[in-house]
Amino acid sequence: MLRAYRATHKLTQQDLAGLLGYDQSYVSLLERGKRSIRDVDELRRVAGVLGLSEDELGLLPAALSGHGEFVPRASGSMGTPQDAVEDQRRWRMVRRELNQRRSELNAAAAALYPELERVGTSPALTRPGWMAPAPIDLAAVDLSWINQVPPPTVVGAEREAAAVRPLSARGGRYDRYSQAIRAVDKPSLFENRPSFRLMATDWAAGGARMAFGYTTYFDMVDVCEGMSHELAGAWLAAGSDPAWLRAPRWDDLPFRSLVSDPFDLTRRPLLPSIDTLTIRRDHDDASFVLHHRSAANVALAGGIYHIMPAGVFQPSSVMPWDQSNDFDLWRNMMREYAEEFLGMPEADGSSGEPIDYGATEPFKSLNDARRAGKLQAFTFGIGLDPLSLAGEILTAVVIDADVYDRVFHTMVSQNTEGSVVSASATDVAAGIPFTEANVRRLLDSEPLAPAAAACLDLAWEHRKLILAG
Numbered sequence: 001m002l003r004a005y006r007a008t009h010k011l012t013q014q015d016l017a018g019l020l021g022y023d024q025s026y027v028s029l030l031e032r033g034k035r036s037i038r039d040v041d042e043l044r045r046v047a048g049v050l051g052l053s054e055d056e057l058g059l060l061p062a063a064l065s066g067h068g069e070f071v072p073r074a075s076g077s078m079g080t081p082q083d084a085v086e087d088q089r090r091w092r093m094v095r096r097e098l099n100q101r102r103s104e105l106n107a108a109a110a111a112l113y114p115e116l117e118r119v120g121t122s123p124a125l126t127r128p129g130w131m132a133p134a135p136i137d138l139a140a141v142d143l144s145w146i147n148q149v150p151p152p153t154v155v156g157a158e159r160e161a162a163a164v165r166p167l168s169a170r171g172g173r174y175d176r177y178s179q180a181i182r183a184v185d186k187p188s189l190f191e192n193r194p195s196f197r198l199m200a201t202d203w204a205a206g207g208a209r210m211a212f213g214y215t216t217y218f219d220m221v222d223v224c225e226g227m228s229h230e231l232a233g234a235w236l237a238a239g240s241d242p243a244w245l246r247a248p249r250w251d252d253l254p255f256r257s258l259v260s261d262p263f264d265l266t267r268r269p270l271l272p273s274i275d276t277l278t279i280r281r282d283h284d285d286a287s288f289v290l291h292h293r294s295a296a297n298v299a300l301a302g303g304i305y306h307i308m309p310a311g312v313f314q315p316s317s318v319m320p321w322d323q324s325n326d327f328d329l330w331r332n333m334m335r336e337y338a339e340e341f342l343g344m345p346e347a348d349g350s351s352g353e354p355i356d357y358g359a360t361e362p363f364k365s366l367n368d369a370r371r372a373g374k375l376q377a378f379t380f381g382i383g384l385d386p387l388s389l390a391g392e393i394l395t396a397v398v399i400d401a402d403v404y405d406r407v408f409h410t411m412v413s414q415n416t417e418g419s420v421v422s423a424s425a426t427d428v429a430a431g432i433p434f435t436e437a438n439v440r441r442l443l444d445s446e447p448l449a450p451a452a453a454a455c456l457d458l459a460w461e462h463r464k465l466i467l468a469g
Contacts, residue, residue: 001057001089002031005050008093010240019049051096084167088184091166095185098232099303102387103447105232108245109386110450112253113262120461121443122453124383124392127263131381132203135462138330138377138395140207145327146199149213154268156222160254164229177226178218189416192218194323195271195314198391203381212327217312220271224388227256231387262389272382272391274332275310275451277459278341280431281467282401287431290421290442290452291340305421305442307452309336313393316346316355325354329393330370330377334363343412365407374400378466380458385450392451396459398466405429436460 006016013031017024029035037043043057098105110123119126156177165173166180174180181190197215202208234252238244250257259268280287291308315326316335326332334357338344342362357363369375380394399407411429413420424430432438439460443453459466 002027004090004093008097008236008240020046084169087167091180092185094229094233094236097236098228101232102304104245105228105235106385106387106450108235108248109231111246112248112250113386116262119383119394119454120457122450122457123386124450124454125262125386126381126383129202132208132379133205135378135380135396135458135466136206136208138379141329141379142207142209143327143329144209144211146211146213149197149199150266152267152269154223154259155219156226158255158258160258161226163233164226164255176218176222177229178221181221192216193314194318195220195312196327198270198272199265201382208379208381215269215271217271217314219269220390223259223268224390227259228388230255259389262384270391271312272393273310273312273451274329274336274393274395275307275455276333277307277396277455278309279396279398279434279459279467280401280404281398281469286434286467288434289428289431292418292421294418304447304449305452306449307455308420309333309340310451311336321354331357333377333395333397334366337366338362340415340417341408341411343415362407365403369399369403374403376466380455383451383454392454394451394455394458396455396466
């Protein structure tokens with residue numbers, strides 16, 4: 001494990017010894033198996049210093065403990081339990097690097113598609129018919145439903161995806177990437193839910209159309225996060241070479257090559273998120289908040305800055321009335337406001353009744369403000385995250401200061417997905433001033449999610465329109 005850690009991070013034995021407070025000769029003895037650390041407290045200290053999970057240092061490996069997640073019967077080549085432990089250790093290391101290096105890996109992934117359009121100056125990918133020429137009111141987006149949709153061609157169980165699915169302790173590889181996450185490296189928030197699969201879209205001046213069918217959250221994870229893992233693993237296999245990031249090779253990415261055209265909606269399940277830049281408007285001033293997503297809490301897009309709120313387009317539960325009641329972009333956005341801004345529990349249909357968006361707070365206040373013209377919701381179009389090829393419905397919501405301060409006066413500084421980022425240490429709701437200097441600094445120097453960069457860039461470009469009130 002120590003050798004693998006050094007190779008991943010390009011450290012010498014002396015570098016590692018300095019990190020751990022050991023002599024270089026002791027590290028050499030450990031790596032050659034001439035010495036071993038048997039003190040449990042010392043192993044835990046080493047895990048903390050190196051940012052590793054304790055089971056990677058032999059403390060109750062999840063794959064063998066019998067107390068972890070259910071391990072499904074795997075298919076493919078067989079291996080011993082110890083082979084599985086080693087393979088899962090390497091797999092977690094790639095996951096860790098993926099979450100720590102998403103910004104650089106996104107730039108590398110974007111370089112694979114030089115012929116495709118970008119959303120503004122961001123790395124997010126788009127194409128004609130997927131973006132409006134100017135922001136349009138959210139109410140001008142027409143949603144339609146398709147009862148029967150063909151299954152996607154690529155699902156993440158293919159031979160080309162085998163390398164991103166680790167070995168199971170029961171033999172063979174996990175069948176899907178989501179199964180591996182759940183069993184080997186489960187974040188605190190990782191639940192499969194029915195979701196809305198984008199099947200067709202057309203954006204033009206003044207309006208847009210989108211058609212949807214059903215998919216599940218894990219269907220998307222199996223393909224999108226699997227491709228992300230593949231690219232991170234290929235970079236590590238190339239010795240973490242910066243030159244590889246500048247010019248990644250398709251030959252190293254068989255699963256991504258199998259997916260092929262990122263905009264082919266029959267090829268893979270595209271479950272879009274709705275990503276919203278929320279702007280507080282106060283006379284001549286405006287501000288916004290960002291969200292630092294915790295890699296320990298979320299399976300996707302961890303360790304980067306995002307706009308708030310952001311969430312996949314899905315019903316609040318599996319109940320038929322929720323799937324009908326929640327097939328609405330604005331309602332999905334309002335549920336995310338309740339969760340991310342106010343720390344309210346995620347709506348899960350446990351009440352047995354559809355959500356009353358007209359009478360329940362904060363939905364009632366947000367709807368009232370929108371009808372009164374004190375809240376405007378805009379959308380720009382759809383982009384793709386280049387690393388995962390996940391779909392992103394790009395939106396902006398502008399709220400008058402009096403409404404914003406009243407609805408979000410109990411805004412949390414931490415939520416289940418991460419922490420709120422504001423220029424004020426004492427008032428998180430105050431946000432970051434919406435100025436050219438701040439926008440450019442964030443776009444040029446900070447690890448922003450591509451969708452966040454796209455929304456921030458487009459909102460600044462069209463600021464006169466969206467802030468006009």
